[in-house]
Amino acid sequence: MQHEVDVWSVEGQFQHLIYSPKGAIEGFLISTDGVPMQFVTDPHAPDLVEQLGALREGQAVVVEGIEAGPSPKGEAVHSLYAFERLASVDGKEPKASRDAHEVAGTVVRFNYARHGAPNGVVLDSGDFVHTRPGGFEKLGLEVGDKLVAQGDARPLVTGTGRVIEARRVNGQPID
Structure with missing residues (x-):
């Protein structure tokens, strides 16, 4: 059985990275018209540090993600998405991973x-x-x-x- 999943494309300004207690990148926050939106990433993705670590606060980004369902740990304080890909940075396609x-x-x-x-x-x-x-x-x-x-x-x-x-x-x- 195959399920269809809606992938959202969200435009906004990069705010900052979100770290795990072990120091890995586990997400980032963007602002869309003043509304914060969190994207949760896979901390084990090999190109994540290279791709997201170069972003600077205020850069225009287009991010694709899947709307996250409710967490058993409680309600989120802002919109939450599972990160799929970074579609653009400052109107340009991000560089492909060198690896x-x-x-x-x-x-x-x-x-x-x-x-x-x-x-x-x-x-x-x-x-x-x-x-x-x-x-x-x-x-x-x-x-x-x-x-x-x-x-x-x-x-x-x-x-x-x-x-x-x-x-x-x-x-x-x-x-």
Whole structure:
């Protein structure tokens, strides 16, 4: 079953980054006609620091996001969106990440998140394709499957491959 999700495009002025208790970027605030709007980001996205860290207060931005549902922790004090992408900065398309890659290979094993759910695969090349648990479930991958993945990349700490933050796997978008 496929669900349609409305992606909103919001124009405003960048206000500031929002940090997690561990120091990662977990979102940012923009102002649209004086109304604050928060965008929540994935703190593990590899190009996030590069992309958002260069923004300065007052810059005109167009941001795409999905309206966040109610939180079990309480009501938000302003509009809240799950960040999808930064569409423009000061009327110009942002520079593409310098680390965008495509990898191809054969699945040799699954990788698991801290809570035990599969969150990606390791290829015969040694590259780890991170799909998150929801993406993994959607793809239905098995050991031995061939795949092509596109996404931002960074080296594994072991130096034996790369982590690919999958945006697409075998032509399917990863949400």
